Amino acid sequence: MDENTNLPEQIKAVYRSLFAFLIAFCIIAIGLITYIKNPNLFNNDSKSAETESEYVAIPQDDDFDKIENGIHVRTGFVEAEGLMETVNNCTNCHSSELVLQNRMSKERWIATIRWMQETQNLWDLGGNEAIIVDYLVTNYPVIAKGRRSALTDIQWYELED
Incomplete structure (x- = not known):
């Protein structure tokens, strides 16, 4: 009779083992499917999988920094002194729309630049800060405005x- 009293514990152990096997099987299957779809993801060559699969190259053609009617087409910034310093430093981390919607003294x-440097890992802008x-x-x-x-x-x- 002692063997029968341990039966529920044995069944629980079997279920735990089956559950662990099922989890392991799912993890292996997901890894295999991922490898089949993108074998370069697991490649440790000099080219990282990160640059091949996660990032899309932005074409550097003639239109990349095109100005039309006094507006930088890619960002919407006004063409003026300091444009490219602003484009190169501000749009590396966020959209130009974020800059365009904020009008500050x-x-x-x-103060906003200091906050980004302290909390968002913005690099030291050096001489470009005053230009930007x-x-x-x-x-x-x-712009003074009401509601x-x-x-x-x-x-x-x-x-x-």
């Missing part, structure tokens, strides 16, 4: 009956 831009801040303050000044900006550039049309 010189003091606020400097001047570019932003000159081309994207603070919401007034609508501009509206194209009215007649409603048809």
Whole structure:
């Protein structure tokens, strides 16, 4: 009778073993499927899998830094002194839209840069900092506005009956 009293524990042990086997099988299957779909992911050659599979190369053709009507096409920044310093330093980490939607004073831009350096691992901008801040303050000044900006550039049309 002692053998029968341990039966539920033995069944639990079998279930645990089957569960562990099932988990291991799933992990191996996922790894195999991943390898079949992208064998370079597991390649340790000089070319890292990271550069081949995760990043898409941005074409460096003639249109890469094209300016049309005074606007840098790729970013939407205004063409002015300090444009490329701003593009090269600001859009490495975030979209140009984040810069364009913020209009700050010189003091606020400097404070924002310090915050990014302290909390977001922004590198020391060196001499480019003054150029970037001047570019932003000159081309994207603070706009005094109320609750919401007034609508501009509206194209009215007649409603048809």
